[in-house]
Amino acid sequence: DWGNVDRALKDASIALGYGWCEDHNAPEGTGASPYAINSRAGMRVSTNDGYLEPARGRKNLQIVGNALVSSFSFEGNRPHVSGVQVEVDGRHFSPRATREVLLCAGAIHSPAVLQRSGIGPAALLKSLGIGVMADLPVGENLLDHPMMPLYLHLRDEARVGTMMHRHTNCCLRYSSGLGGAGENDMIVIAGNLVSLGGGDTSKGRLVVSVYQAFSQGTVRIVATDPKRDPAIEERMLSDERDLVRMRDGVRRLRELGRHESVRAITTRVEYGSTGCSIEDDLTPREVDDWMFDECSDAQHASGTCRMGGHDEKTSVVDPDCRVIGVSGLRVIDASVMPEVVRANTHLSTVMIAEKMADRLKAGA
Ligand SMILES: Cc1cc2nc3c(=O)[nH]c(=O)nc-3n(C[C@H](O)[C@H](O)[C@H](O)COP(=O)(O)OP(=O)(O)OC[C@H]3O[C@@H](n4cnc5c(N)ncnc54)[C@H](O)[C@@H]3O)c2cc1C
Missing domain, CATH: 3.50.50.60 (FAD/NAD(P)-binding domain)
Known part of the structure; x- marks a missing residue:
């Protein structure tokens, strides 16, 4: 069930020397791997499905x-x-x-x-x-995993058929050796489709994320009314250790994005939503500007x-x-x-x- 972006990431990673590993969740899980997701028959399994539904009938539980x-x-x-x-x-x-x-x-x-x-x-x-x-x-x-994307304009024959296709099946874990971080501090994830609305499957993505992240943000209420959401300041990449590893991660992501296995399935690859092709060199300042503009969390x-x-x-x-x-x-x-x-x-x-x-x- 792998998509073409999954296969391209696997091939590019192995060609660039990252290696292959069966289980990215294993302590020594370095290299390209199948990406584990909790799912049964193609459907995600939530904690409600896994724990609450089977317990609904209990006499000592009121939901x-x-x-x-x-x-x-x-x-x-x-x-x-x-x-x-x-x-x-x-x-x-x-x-x-x-x-x-x-x-x-x-x-x-x-x-x-x-x-x-x-x-x-x-x-x-x-x-x-x-x-x-x-x-x-x-x-x-407040901690999360900072994330940066490349968007892939996919050739017609490289697109998945439907938005119901599993969005990812392949990831790459590696150790940056930077910022005093530990083993397998970074991850690259394939995305076979990007939500563009109207069933459009013309774009995929590759993202790099700092998985051992140090930048700390805050959650602070702004009122006593429980219906008012708190103010969230993520302060992504505010810790220098995250910043240096993301700069290096973006460099590696570009290398993967320019590999022949990715070229074979794309007509163009862009630095996130800048509209700028990764064939163009960005100055270090431009890379930083893009990162601070577009760095997102991983909902973690x-x-x-x-x-x-x-x-x-x-x-x-x-x-x-x-x-x-x-x-x-x-x-x-x-x-x-x-x-x-x-x-x-x-x-x-x-x-x-x-x-x-x-x-x-x-x-x-
Ligand atoms: C879009 C998205 C995709 C994700 N995908 C993945 C993934 O693929 N893999 C992965 O490992 N993690 C994923 N995560 C992260 C994962 O879902 C969270 O880490 C995990 O759910 C955290 O569990 P929790 O119990 O801390 O909080 P939650 O799961 O958020 O549970 C908190 C519950 O409390 C309820 N609640 C909050 N405030 C109140 C209130 N005032 N009164 C009553 N109820 C309240 C909420 O409605 C919610 O049901 C994803 C997160 C998001 C948002």
Whole structure:
């Protein structure tokens, strides 16, 4: 089921000496590989499909749809979370927790719920008139994987037949050896199609991404209203270590894009959406301008409720996912990752949940 862009990336990678590897998720997974995706019979398997649907009939589980949690309820003379404030279809409820509250709203919204509840950077909370329950770096350390594209104008015979074709089947992992990063810090991913609307499959892409990323952004609420989204500053490539590796990554991406196996399936390859052909040399300044203009994330937000020791200034939760300085509350989702993993984030998030489920069942 591979597309022509998959095959071209594989051939170009091997020809350029990157090698072949069966499993890119293996610790030593260096080189071009088949790209792993959670799917069954061509359909993605979400955590809803994998976990929630099979459990829907349980007597001890109640699922409430259209529920928007605004903040927590507190009880007693210390910061103890006793329940949540939630709006369901315009009606307000305050369910009380029998044991504790587990917050799993993801790396963008978990920090927002905490901040609205008075758990976050004191200066931010005070500026919005929110009483401070715990002064913690909630919403700092926003991490993701910076990504840069080349767009491929595909020859007629090289296009996939339909937008339903699997978008990618091949990736290339390599170690940059730059910026003090570890092994397999970078990835290149084939894209057999780019969403152009109207079923147009004329373009594909190759992207390079910094998979061990250091640039830190922020998530900060702008109001106490839970319907107002928080402000997100990703600050992609703001860390010099990411910048030098992305410059090198773009150079390598161009080399792959100019390889004969890619030429054979394309009429033109462009630096992202600049409209400029990769046959043209860009000055270092022009490359930087393009990168700062067009660098995107990989939808892998993480790190905003960082796990760490009680004595570390950067910690929000302890190694048992308990919010430091607050009782009755844990955060269990991608936000607790201290560093963004050198992989796609879904599987690691599932493993965080599995691990914590075992600990909670054991009474931790
Ligand atoms: C478009 C896209 C494509 C992706 N593709 C991949 C991929 O191919 N492979 C991969 O590994 N990863 C992928 N990811 C990343 C992956 O989905 C995330 O890392 C993972 O879902 C994080 O899980 P989480 O539990 O932390 O948060 P989420 O999955 O975001 O779950 C948080 C849940 O909380 C709910 N919520 C938030 N705020 C509130 C509130 N105030 N009240 C009530 N409910 C609330 C949300 O609706 C959501 O259901 C992709 C992400 C996106 C956005």
